[in-house]
Amino acid sequence: MGGQGTLSRQLVLRVTALVAAVAIALSALTALAVNQILTDQLDQQLRSTGQRLRDPGTRGPLKPAGDPGQIQGLLRYIPDIGGIIQEGRDYTALTVEQTAPLDELTTTGPLTVHLPGVGSYRVQVISVGGTAMAIGLPTASLTATMLSLLLAATALTLTTIVAAFWAARAVVERSLRPLAQLAETARTVSALDLHSGEVAVPVRVPDSGLAPTNEVAQVGAALNVMLDNVEGALAARQHSETKLRQFVADASHELRNPLASIRGYAELTRRERADVPETTAHALGRIESESERMSGLVNDLLLLARLDSGPTLQARPVSMGALLANAVSDAEAAGPGHRWELTLPDEEVLALGDESRVQQIVANLLGNARTHTPAGTLVQTALAREGAWAVVTVTDNGPGIPENIRDRVFERFMRADTSRVRTGSGQSTGLGLAIVAAVVGAHGGQVGVESRPGFTRFTVRLPLVR
Ligand SMILES: Nc1ncnc2c1ncn2[C@@H]1O[C@H](COP(=O)(O)OP(=O)(O)OP(=O)(O)O)[C@@H](O)[C@H]1O
Ligand SMILES: [Mg+2]
Numbered sequence: 001m002g003g004q005g006t007l008s009r010q011l012v013l014r015v016t017a018l019v020a021a022v023a024i025a026l027s028a029l030t031a032l033a034v035n036q037i038l039t040d041q042l043d044q045q046l047r048s049t050g051q052r053l054r055d056p057g058t059r060g061p062l063k064p065a066g067d068p069g070q071i072q073g074l075l076r077y078i079p080d081i082g083g084i085i086q087e088g089r090d091y092t093a094l095t096v097e098q099t100a101p102l103d104e105l106t107t108t109g110p111l112t113v114h115l116p117g118v119g120s121y122r123v124q125v126i127s128v129g130g131t132a133m134a135i136g137l138p139t140a141s142l143t144a145t146m147l148s149l150l151l152a153a154t155a156l157t158l159t160t161i162v163a164a165f166w167a168a169r170a171v172v173e174r175s176l177r178p179l180a181q182l183a184e185t186a187r188t189v190s191a192l193d194l195h196s197g198e199v200a201v202p203v204r205v206p207d208s209g210l211a212p213t214n215e216v217a218q219v220g221a222a223l224n225v226m227l228d229n230v231e232g233a234l235a236a237r238q239h240s241e242t243k244l245r246q247f248v249a250d251a252s253h254e255l256r257n258p259l260a261s262i263r264g265y266a267e268l269t270r271r272e273r274a275d276v277p278e279t280t281a282h283a284l285g286r287i288e289s290e291s292e293r294m295s296g297l298v299n300d301l302l303l304l305a306r307l308d309s310g311p312t313l314q315a316r317p318v319s320m321g322a323l324l325a326n327a328v329s330d331a332e333a334a335g336p337g338h339r340w341e342l343t344l345p346d347e348e349v350l351a352l353g354d355e356s357r358v359q360q361i362v363a364n365l366l367g368n369a370r371t372h373t374p375a376g377t378l379v380q381t382a383l384a385r386e387g388a389w390a391v392v393t394v395t396d397n398g399p400g401i402p403e404n405i406r407d408r409v410f411e412r413f414m415r416a417d418t419s420r421v422r423t424g425s426g427q428s429t430g431l432g433l434a435i436v437a438a439v440v441g442a443h444g445g446q447v448g449v450e451s452r453p454g455f456t457r458f459t460v461r462l463p464l465v466r
Contacts (some may be wrong), residue, residue, distance in 0.1 A: 008176050012168045019164035020157075027153035034149055038142045042122045043110045046137050049074065050126040053135065075121050075136035077102045083134075085118070094118065102134050112139060178208035178216045182223060189227065199234040201227050245305050252302035259298060262291040293427070300431045304412070307438040313354040315443070317465045320349040320383050320390050323359060328381050331366040337375030343382040351390040351462040357439045358462065364432040365394040365458050371428070372416075373398025389445070389461040401451040409449060410437040436460070 075094075077083030083094040083102065094115070101113050102123065109124040113136070120143070121136035188203045204224050210217035266288035273281040306312055321344045328342045351358065362381075369379040377398045384391045401409055402416040415430030436458075440447040445462040 007179075008169075008172045011172045012165065015168040015172075016161060016165045019168075020161045023157040023160045027150075027157050031146065031150055031153060035142075035146055038145060039122070042137055042139065042142060043124075046110055046122055046124050046135065049137070050124060050135055053128050053133070054126060073138045073140075075115075075123070075134070075138075077134040077136075078131060079103060079134075105134065175216070178210060178214075178220060181206055181208060182216070182220055185223065194230075194234060198238055199231075201231040201234070203227070242309070245308050248301055249305035249309070252298045252305060255298045256295070256302075259291055259295050263288065263295065266291060297429055297431070300429070300435055303435060304431070304438055307442050313357060313442050315352050315354060317350040318353050318355045318358050320351050320358075320392065320462075321345075323355070324362060324381055324383055324392065327359065327362040327366055330363070331370060331379070334367075335370035335375075338370055338373070339376070339378045341378065341380040343380065345384060347385070349383055349385055349390045350465040352465045353443050353462055354439075357442075361436050361439050361460060362392065362394075364436050365460070368432060368458075369394055369396040369398070369456075372401075385464065386461070388464055388466075390464050392460045392462070393457055395455070395457040397454050398456060400453040400456050401449070406449075406451055409433050410447070 074086045075083060076086070077094070077099055079102075082096075083099040085092045085094065098115050098118050101115060105111075105113070105123070105125060108126075110122050111124075112120055113123045114120045120139045122139055123134050123136035125132055125134050127133070182205055185203050185205045189201060192199075192201065192203075194201070204227060205220040208217060208220060212218070212221070266284060269284045270288075273284055276284075324342060324344065328340050331338075332340045366379065366381070369377070373379075373396050377396050379394065379396045382393045382395070384393075405414055405416055408414050410433050412434040413430040414434070415428045437447055440460055440462070443462050445460065447461070448459045450457050450459075
């Protein structure tokens with residue numbers, strides 16, 4: 001049985017209460033009926049005794065009706081004369097106090113009267129030869145019968161209640177056990193990671209052996225149908241995602257060749273640009289730079305599409321110190337207006353990763369620190385070991401990531417759309433940090449950002465070589 005409010009507990013308690021109410025009512029009604037029957041019998045005896053007394057043929061030594069041995073304690077009382085109780089052949093005279101209740105009778109009865117010191121009597125007033133006389137029979141045996149009946153009924157009622165409790169408990173527990181299995185299945189499913197990738201829902205509600213018409217079995221069957229459905233939907237989603245990724249990868253790949261040709265031809269025109277009108281020379285220059293930008297974009301898209309379809313990394317030990325030193329000096333060359341600092345630990349830090357991809361992560365972070373901050377900004381790059389991680393932080397004291405995109409900077413094409421300080425060349429696409437997140441994820445690492453005006457820090461954790 002579960003806690004206070006469980007369904008099974010409530011059911012058991014209610015069934016038990018119902019059975020208890022029925023058992024108590026039945027016992028009470030039986031007792032009332034038996035009492036009535038016994039009283040009627042006593043009254044019947046009283047009437048026939050009265051009949052005998054009135055009948056002149058039986059005058060003389062007064063005998064109660066029937067066998068005197070059976071009818072014990074016949075009471076006779078004549079007002080102003082006195083009362084006696086006859087036990088077999090013995091007579092006991094009653095005192096005035098004992099018979100006092102008989103003087104106060106207002107009806108002829110039969111009714112029950114309690115005589116002090118003698119006991120309760122069923123009394124009827126009859127008239128014998130014109131004299132009013134009260135006769136009575138003791139209710140003692142009736143009371144005794146009723147007492148033992150009540151005792152038996154109480155014992156029976158209690159037994160019934162206890163039995164009902166145990167029976168209800170057993171039945172309810174057995175009927176509700178499949179519900180627990182349902183809950184267990186639902187819990188298992190909700191613990192599954194269904195958000196991405198190849199997803200199977202391997203759990204089903206086990207066959208409870210219940211009849212298909214049983215409500216619990218119906219819920220279980222419905223849940224299983226729902227799980228089939230969900231699994232189908234997830235498979236369909238996975239299929240269309242795969243197709244989309246494949247399309248992006250193919251499209252990016254196919255775009256690379258014509259783009260390379262455009263770039264090549266644009267480069268070829270460089271030498272002759274002096275001979276053409278200035279506007280044409282400018283247009284040719286734009287064609288060259290934009291086709292370069294587009295090549296970069298296409299490469300980014302291709303990389304993201306490949307990373308999405310599963311890690312395709314060549315993980316080897318990468319010397320992080322050397323890699324960062326190169327990256328920072330490249331950044332310095334590209335952004336001489338910024339102040340660049342690098343802090344490296346004394347020991348060698350070897351991360352397990354794909355070197356060119358790790359370079360790309362760092363280049364993207366340093367590139368952001370350069371392009372999204374004004375000249376003069378201090379950019380500090382640091383490397384440390386932390387447990388099983390090589391931790392790279394890139395911190396700048398620039399204006400910070402705009403608040404409206406702060407929580408979503410790692411999403412694809414997420415960039416500040418307001419015209420912001422941009423000191424670098426080219427336009428922003430919003431793929432840089434998405435690539436950082438995807439590459440770090442493919443390495444099994446973690447990436448995070450904290451940013452406020454005057455402080456932006458990106459933290460990348462890559463697994464160390466063990
Ligand atoms: N160091 C930083 N300081 C301020 N804002 C930043 C910083 N780094 C990133 N951001 C903000 O986050 C956005 C997303 O960065 P992300 O690198 O993904 O794209 P991008 O730099 O705009 O374009 P891309 O890197 O693809 O050329 C940027 O547009 C910029 O607004
Ligand atoms: Mg960027």
